Amino acid sequence: MFCLSFFSFVALGIAGAASVVSDDVLGVDLSLRERNSTTSLIDCLTRAGLNPVTPSNPTYQNDSLPVNLRLIYKPAALVYPNTTDDVSASVKCGAVNDVKVNARSGGHSYASFSTGGEDGHLVISLDNLNNITLSGDYVTIGTGNKLGPLYYFLWENGQRAAAFGTCPQVGVAGHLHGGFGYHGRKWGLFLDQVVEMEVVKADGSIVIANNHTNADLFWALRGAPPSFGIITRFTVLTHPAPTHAATFAFTYTWSTPEVASSAFQIFQHFAAETDLPSDLALQVRYTEATPVPTFSLNGAYYGNDGITGLNRTVQPLWDALGALNDSVPTATIFEDLNWIQNVVYEADSDPTIDPKVALQEAQGFQIPFYSNSLFYPADNLLTNASTLSFTRYTYNGTSADVNWYVLWDVFGGKNSAIAAVPQDATAYNARDMLMNLQILGYSTTLPYPDDGIPFITGILKSVTDPMPGGRFMGYPNYVDSQLSREEAHAWYYPTHTAKLQRIMREVNPKAVFDYPQGFLPT
Structure with a gap:
């Protein structure tokens, strides 16, 4: 996820978020059976010494708010266990009372699944298990x-x-x-x-x-x-x-969708066909802007030869983009940082500030948004028709009442440690995928605009529709809340x-x- 730079000026924070969510939105309207079950659940949690936060508690509204304010659900109760035994007791209370249980570790589920994804669940918030x-x-x-x-x-x-x-x-x-x-x-x-x-x-x-x-x-x-x-x-x-983190970000503004499509073709072919060292991270941040979207090529090289190694590795890509003769890039950063400075920078903070402040004291955000994602492999790259459909849609589609961006991350490719793990070694199902697109639209106000979800879904379809023979799947960390249970399983775990x-x-x-x-x- 693009952590702060898109969200920092609109982050509502807990207090701000609460101020835009009315009490009746969070009010709990349960059937008699559900009320009896919830009462029994709360009695069980109380007897176990777990101090449940319930709808009658003054902290319930803030405690139950998710990161994604588009998807606010009403838990039956929340608990904050101090030990693993407390977690066990909480689960037993949920199970014996037929109340569904969800864990929350940070609460950054894009679909608010850590607060149940629907009303009436028991949320076990793990904040206190922090050794x-x-x-x-x-x-x-x-x-x-x-x-x-x-x-x-x-x-x-x-x-x-x-x-x-x-x-x-x-x-x-x-x-x-x-x-x-x-x-x-x-x-x-x-x-x-x-x-x-x-x-x-x-x-x-x-x-x-x-x-x-x-x-x-x-x-x-x-x-x-x-x-x-x-x-x-x-x-x-x-x-x-690593002793070095040679870090760069070059921003281009391509004049037409045709030129932007060519830039994406250059980028994906470079990632697929070059013998990239595993020390190289590479991403394009494609962002809504006026008059045209911006194309920011970002990366870091962690090899011991620092800037020299970065230049040797990425120069062909820079040269190919430069040959488009359409935009002079602006280097927002091009320097050899140390590891922790690079971590701060990739978290969208100033790398010169105290890392303790940037990392330990980073403020959370709460905002309404919708996201989906797309993986595709090196042996089935996006066609010219696909990238041109994508750039034409985004150049012409900025009238939607949401702010949006698309991150193109290189996951696989030659020498990738991700791709080196066998496909069936873990439940994660995308070992053979080269590139991931995270597509996200957010709003600065509630409610989330009616055209927000169709517009973001349209970005995804603009890529996939021209390629009926494409081999696509999604990334469950960027979960699409619009998918049914069966659709999600087929999309994330084919x-x-x-x-x-x-x-x-x-x-x-x-x-x-x-x-x-x-x-x-x-």
């Missing part, structure tokens, strides 16, 4: 931790690093669907670094999951976690932080759905953990 312990090459992390403090802790304790996402406000467990950051091609996805988990199962039992113990559960949790258990602790491989459903029957047969796109034991 961090480093031992040798491995760090043990409570799942209440956010990424920013983790980056800072590892840097301060021996200048270590790990394969996390870029946004400091995101909860660590929330990106176990994948967990992509700028260093993903070098080390792999976050889920590839997890060697062990402590997990609370649907019956409240507490187990250890790794490649040897509860191996099927471990497989499912690495790519499709919410249906299968609540993770309370990870053990994660760390790495020595070859893994059957195995996930089998594991679901074994570990969560009553669907205690559930949400609108979750797996069912059928």
Whole structure:
């Protein structure tokens, strides 16, 4: 996710968000059966000493607000456990009272699935499970931790690093669907670094999951976690932080959609056909602007030869874009940063500021938005018709009453650590994909504009419709809230759905953990 720069001037914050959400929107209107079940649930949680936050509690409105204010749901109750045993007791209370249960680790689900994705769920917020312990090459992390403090802790304790996402406000467990950051091609996805988990199962039992113990559960949790258990602790491989992070961002404004389409063709062919080192991260940020969208080529090179290695690696791409003779790029940054400065920069902050402030004290945001995503492979690149359809749509479609952007991230390609992992090693189902597009439209006010969802869906269709033979899928960390359960399984887990459903029957047969796109034991 593009963490701050698009959102910082419109971030509403908890207090601001609450001020634009009326009480009647958050009011709970339950049937008699649901009220009886909820009353019994709250009694159970109270007897267990879990201090549930309920609709009658003055903090309920703020506590239950999600990041995405377009999708506000009304939990039956929220709890903030202090221990794994507390999580277990919470799950048992939900199960015995037939109330669906969801974990919240940061709460950055694009579809508000961490607050249930619908009304009436029990939300187990993991904020207080925030211990961090480093031992040798491995760090043990409570799942209440956010990424920013983790980056800072590892840097301060021996200048270590790990394969996390870029946004400091995101909860660590929330990106176990994948967990992509700028260093993903070098080390792999976050889920590839997890060697062990402590997990609370649907019956409240507490187990250890790794490649040897509860191996099927471990497989499912690495790519499709919410249906299968609540993770309370990870053990994660760390790495020595790179000594260099040669960082750049060049912004172009192509005059016509035809030229912009040519630029995207150059970019994708470079990513697919060049022997790119795993030390290179590469992205295009394509952003709504006036009079035409901006095309910002961003990246970082983590090799020991710094700027020299970056120039040698990326110069052919710069030359090819320059040959379009349509736009002189503006270099917003081109310098050799250290690792933690690069982490701050990729979080859309000034790399010269104190990293403790930038990472440990990063403010969250709450805003109405809609997002979807698209993967495609190197052996089936977008055709000229596809990229031209995309650029024509976005050059002509800015009349929609939303702010929008599309991030094009290189996940795979030659020498990518993500692609090096076998396709069936984890539930994550996109090992053979080269490029990911994250498409997002947001608003500065509520309600979310009526044309927002059709416009963003139109961007996706502008890419896929001209390629009926294309091989596409989506990224579950950028979940599309508009998909049905069956559509989501086919889009995010095209070859893994059957195995996930089998594991679901074994570990969560009553669907205690559930949400609108979750797996069912059928």
